[in-house]
Amino acid sequence: xxxxxxxxxxxxxGGNLELVRFTFYLLFPIGFMYYFGIGLEEDIExxxxxxxxxxxxxxxxxxxxxxxxxxxxxxREAKLQNMKNQIMTQELRNxxxxxxxxxxx
Numbered sequence: 001x002x003x004x005x006x007x008x009x010x011x012x013x014g015g016n017l018e019l020v021r022f023t024f025y026l027l028f029p030i031g032f033m034y035y036f037g038i039g040l041e042e043d044i045e046x047x048x049x050x051x052x053x054x055x056x057x058x059x060x061x062x063x064x065x066x067x068x069x070x071x072x073x074x075x076r077e078a079k080l081q082n083m084k085n086q087i088m089t090q091e092l093r094n095x096x097x098x099x100x101x102x103x104x105x
Contacts, residue, residue: 012020
């Protein structure tokens with residue numbers, strides 16, 4: 001036992017012990033999180049979050065980038081159409097009021 005203690009003391013004397021401690025303190029939490037954290041996003045989402053979503057939200061979510069892009073384009077077009085309708089309504093009100101001015105932004 002004393003031979004082991006002597007070798008241990010020689011091996012980890014001075015800065016070597018600090019290097020080992022630093023490495024352990026740095027790599028142990030990272031390794032722990034990596035080992036236990038792989039693939040947990042899907043499990044947690046299935047177990048906890050998916051149950052809370054409404055039925056229509058679960059069915060209508062786009063799965064690909066193309067579907068997301070199409071959805072965003074449709075939303076943008078709907079917003080532009082709404083803005084055009086508001087401008088036309090404002091111009092019609094101005095004409096009826098007799099001003100004839102277009103709305104200023």
